[in-house]
Amino acid sequence: MDKSRLKSLLIKAISNKFIISFLIFFFWVFFFDQHSIWERKEYKSRIEALTKEKEYFLNKIKKDKNRIHELKTNRENLEKFAREQYLMKKKDEDIFIIIEEE
Template sequence: MGKSKIKSLLIKAISNKFSISLLVFFLWLFFFDQHSIWERKEYTNKIEALSEEKKHFLTKIKKDKESIHELKTNRENLEKFAREQYLMKKKNEDIFIIIEKE
């Protein structure tokens, strides 16, 4: 096949109204539509970020459930938690708060 034959076939394909319509349709679909490639990429990134966030919160929930179970079952842990978190004390005690600099 010569170069002129390929060139004439290409010109015929470009000048055909159906091929132009099809080309415009695919360009619109891939770049400008609501479900374009760019939108799909953004949705994929959002899904990945939300999956990581979900994983983080599930581990946090698991840790919190374990600590709640410990507080409900062990009186010493409950007293330790109350002293550390809410600065509770007995009548004859003084509390000193030590803040360490990083």
Template structure:
């Protein structure tokens, strides 16, 4: 066989595989259900959910600390009830003072 023919056949085979691989990459990258754009949106959603998770874990820790303080100390419980729910003892008066917001 001629060396040029063998080289041409190998070159054509390599070109076929390269074209098929390129078409496959383009198809998966842009037209598939899991394309690059969708993957980017999924990653952004994951990041947002992780930030939200951290926020809620922080709130849980703060509320757990506050709850343990309220359960162990009656003075803290009374102060919390007065400030949050405007509770009062018999014969007391409550005055609410609202501050102006300077916008």
């Protein structure tokens, strides 16, 4: 094909109203629409972050369930937990709180 024929085909394609409409529609959907490429990218990163957060909380729930089971089944562990977390003591005991500086 010579250059003049290629040039005339290109001009015909650009002046075709259907091609122009398609190009405008394509660019609108691709860049400006609610579901554009950038929006999809943001959604994907948000989904990844939420998935990591979900895994963290599922692991935390599993650990807490194990801890609750342990506290319900063993009296000594329950007493140890109460002493450490809520600073409970027996009548004849004193509690000393040591705060470590970092």
